[in-house]
Amino acid sequence: MLERKQVKGRTQVTFVLPAHTPDGPVSVVGDFNHWNPAAHPLQPRGDGTRAATVALPRHSTHSFRYLAAGDYWFNDETADSQDGPNSRLHT
Structure with a gap:
């Protein structure tokens, strides 16, 4: 889920996922952090989710994906769109 x-x-x-899924x-990881997995790890929140927040320019479009343990890449079903293998978000 994306929160803006x-x-x-x-x-x-804010990129939000369930705590254990x-x-x-x-x-x-995305074009906004040069696809660096160490740049924005999701952290636990008190509501049973985990999240990472990134500040991006308004009126821009970015590609991103999630990277989990075991080199498991996956997309965000709530993204604004998909572009090939990547999720897309529009600010």
Whole structure:
């Protein structure tokens, strides 16, 4: 799930997944972090989910995916669109 919030000319996008689906560590990787799995690991939240927040320019489009343990790549079903193997979001 994607949560968006407008802050000072930027869009804060929070990438949210259930706490244990899939099991193990998960990172959000995309063109906004040079596809670096260490840049935005999802962290546990008090509501039983885990999340990572990224500030992106308004009116921009970005490709991303999730990377879980065991080199398991997957997309976000709530993304704005899909572009080949990647999820897409529009700020």
